[in-house]
Amino acid sequence: MQNKFNAIYHDLADKIIHHIYPVGSYLPSETQLSELYGTSRETIRKALSELLTNGFIQKIRGKGSVVLNLQRFNFPVSGITSFKELNKSQHMNSSTEVLCIEDQHVPLENFDYQSATPLKATYVERLRKIDNEPIVLDRDYILKNIVPEISQTVAADSLYDYFENQLGLVISYATKTITVEHPTKEEAKLLELNEQQDIVVVRSQTYLEDTTLFQFTESIHRPDKFSFVDFARRQKIN
Amino acid sequence: MQNKFNAIYHDLADKIIHHIYPVGSYLPSETQLSELYGTSRETIRKALSELLTNGFIQKIRGKGSVVLNLQRFNFPVSGITSFKELNKSQHMNSSTEVLCIEDQHVPLENFDYQSATPLKATYVERLRKIDNEPIVLDRDYILKNIVPEISQTVAADSLYDYFENQLGLVISYATKTITVEHPTKEEAKLLELNEQQDIVVVRSQTYLEDTTLFQFTESIHRPDKFSFVDFARRQKIN
DNA sequence: TAGTGGTCTAGACCACACT
DNA sequence: GTGTGGTCTAGACCACTAA
Numbered sequence: 001m002q003n004k005f006n007a008i009y010h011d012l013a014d015k016i017i018h019h020i021y022p023v024g025s026y027l028p029s030e031t032q033l034s035e036l037y038g039t040s041r042e043t044i045r046k047a048l049s050e051l052l053t054n055g056f057i058q059k060i061r062g063k064g065s066v067v068l069n070l071q072r073f074n075f076p077v078s079g080i081t082s083f084k085e086l087n088k089s090q091h092m093n094s095s096t097e098v099l100c101i102e103d104q105h106v107p108l109e110n111f112d113y114q115s116a117t118p119l120k121a122t123y124v125e126r127l128r129k130i131d132n133e134p135i136v137l138d139r140d141y142i143l144k145n146i147v148p149e150i151s152q153t154v155a156a157d158s159l160y161d162y163f164e165n166q167l168g169l170v171i172s173y174a175t176k177t178i179t180v181e182h183p184t185k186e187e188a189k190l191l192e193l194n195e196q197q198d199i200v201v202v203r204s205q206t207y208l209e210d211t212t213l214f215q216f217t218e219s220i221h222r223p224d225k226f227s228f229v230d231f232a233r234r235q236k237i238n
Numbered sequence: 239m240q241n242k243f244n245a246i247y248h249d250l251a252d253k254i255i256h257h258i259y260p261v262g263s264y265l266p267s268e269t270q271l272s273e274l275y276g277t278s279r280e281t282i283r284k285a286l287s288e289l290l291t292n293g294f295i296q297k298i299r300g301k302g303s304v305v306l307n308l309q310r311f312n313f314p315v316s317g318i319t320s321f322k323e324l325n326k327s328q329h330m331n332s333s334t335e336v337l338c339i340e341d342q343h344v345p346l347e348n349f350d351y352q353s354a355t356p357l358k359a360t361y362v363e364r365l366r367k368i369d370n371e372p373i374v375l376d377r378d379y380i381l382k383n384i385v386p387e388i389s390q391t392v393a394a395d396s397l398y399d400y401f402e403n404q405l406g407l408v409i410s411y412a413t414k415t416i417t418v419e420h421p422t423k424e425e426a427k428l429l430e431l432n433e434q435q436d437i438v439v440v441r442s443q444t445y446l447e448d449t450t451l452f453q454f455t456e457s458i459h460r461p462d463k464f465s466f467v468d469f470a471r472r473q474k475i476n
Numbered sequence: 477t478a479g480t481g482g483t484c485t486a487g488a489c490c491a492c493a494c495t
Numbered sequence: 496g497t498g499t500g501g502t503c504t505a506g507a508c509c510a511c512t513a514a
Contacts, residue, residue: 003501003502003503004502004503005502005503029479029480029481030480030481031479031480039503039504040503040504040505040506041504041505041506042280042502042503042504042505043502043503043504045481045482046502046503048481053291055411055413058410058411058445058447058448058449059480059481059482060447060448060449060480060481060511060512061480061481061482061510061511061512062479062480062481062510062511062512062513063479063480063481063511063512063513064479064480064481065480065481066449068449171472172296172471172472173293173296173469173470173471173472174469174470174472175293175467175468175469175470176466176467176468176469176470177465177466177467177468178416178464178465178466178467178468179464179465179466180418180436180438180461180462180464196434197436198418198435198436198461200418207296209296209298210296210298211296211298211304211306223418223436224418226416226417226418227415227416227417228414228415228416228417228466229413229414229415229416230413230414230415230416231411231412231413231414232411232412232413232414233410233411234409234410234411234412241482241483241484242483242484243483243484267498267499267500268499268500269498269499277484277485278484278485278486278487279485279486279487280483280484280485280486281483281484281485283500283501284483284484286500297500297501298492298493298499298500299491299492299493299499299500299501300491300492300493300494300498300499300500301492301493301494301498301499301500302498302499302500303499303500477513477514478512478513478514479511479512479513479514480510480511480512480513481509481510481511481512482508482509482510482511483507483508483509483510484506484507484508484509485505485506485507485508486504486505486506487503487504487505488502488503488504489501489502489503489504490500490501490502490503491499491500491501491502492498492499492500492501493497493498493499493500494496494497494498494499495496495497
């Protein structure tokens with residue numbers, strides 16, 4: 001937490017989560033906060049603008065910053081989060097079963113992606129269970145030119161942890177699409193569905209800090225277990 | 239467009255969309271931009287940070303700001319956008335059929351919302367078609383204490399246009415959940431589905447600038463026509 | 477009128493990438 | 496070393512809210 005504004009953001013977020021600043025109350029004004037934290041007003045404003053985009057507060061001109069009642073939305077299901085992280089922060093009783101690790105080319109047509117040459121990747125297929133019920137079937141294609149090798153133990157634990165903390169990769173952004181499709185026989189079997197039921201498919205492409213494409217993922221969700229929660233701010237279209 | 243940084247943001251976004259700054263190239267540096275636009279560097283940085291969060295560029299420390307290849311993600315399906323706006327910006331051949339306008343209480347249990355007293359609302363049910371195929375069934379509950387009356391003509395045109403441009407309401411943010419459910423007979427009939435097929439339900443609560451809750455919406459999507467596109471930046475969980 | 481957030485400035489120092 | 500983006504500052508003026 002080297003940045004001032006980041007430290008202030010987390011301090012304020014904590015205080016909101018623990019109701020030191022209760023829902024519906026106003027935070028101290030920006031000038032008061034800048035005195036409190038011994039920093040300039042612009043730095044305070046950066047921290048507040050983080051709180052704003054993450055749905056902690058609403059700023060009202062001429063009045064102040066109100067604490068919102070949206071704590072439940074603050075875990076970033078709409079962001080990029082690994083299963084292990086989610087699991088940890090939600091205290092779920094979950095497990096991961098590695099079904100397959102092998103070298104494959106990325107099935108580009110699935111991802112609506114153009115490439116002159118085939119993309120070599122490590123294919124990892126994993127089944128995620130919560131309380132012993134299958135919830136998600138994850139299919140990851142991790143590009144070989146970035147990560148040459150992936151071991152069984154890493155796949156069973158957490159790919160993101162390995163990439164970020166062992167390899168020092170900085171994951172930056174992703175594009176996602178969510179659609180509803182018919183399952184294949186295999187998918188239905190693994191997720192314990194009958195073949196009439198649809199599946200929810202979340203496909204994403206993940207990029208590193210330097211804009212290198214790095215991973216393709218296909219997450220197949222049981223429809224009855226799927227829930228996507230989002231917080232959005234209005235933005236006019238021009 | 240009174241704000242400098244907003245004007246600069248739109249100018250740069252336009253130039254990216256029209257490939258004046260091609261995909262993969264670098265924008266001029268921040269100091270160059272501040273000379274170009276005759277403004278301070280911090281103002282430029284605000285504009286760039288908008289471009290960043292909307293997926294237009296990626297900033298790389300020590301190098302510059304790279305133009306990303308994500309134009310298709312820039313219409314905010316993940317934001318708050320009205321059907322009419324989307325329609326206009328996507329040039330679709332669409333129509334809206336108003337099925338019902340009447341006074342109702344908000345069915346709070348559907349939205350997992352607590353309230354001591356029932357919430358009086360105008361209920362508007364509309365069926366959205368594209369190329370004469372039913373796509374979405376929208377059910378809006380607009381709270382009476384904010385908007386007392388809604389006419390048939392307004393519902394047939396655009397609620398958001400009415401709220402923002404006629405009534406001067408400022409819509410600020412919303413919470414959304416996406417789930418997959420079984421249709422009722424009526425829903426299946428309206429969307430021309432067989433009752434085996436699932437539906438995608440997007441439920442949202444929309445708030446005004448002053449944090450007043452203002453609208454509940456239930457959007458029922460045909461599963462085969464549903465697609466949700468998102469751009470997300472990585473944020474660590476603490 | 478006093479206090480609030482919204483915008484903008486001109487400067488400073490730092491960490492990082494490239495050559 | 497030079498140029499880049501990342502952070503931070505101290506001050507200014509504005510528009511809005513409330514008493």
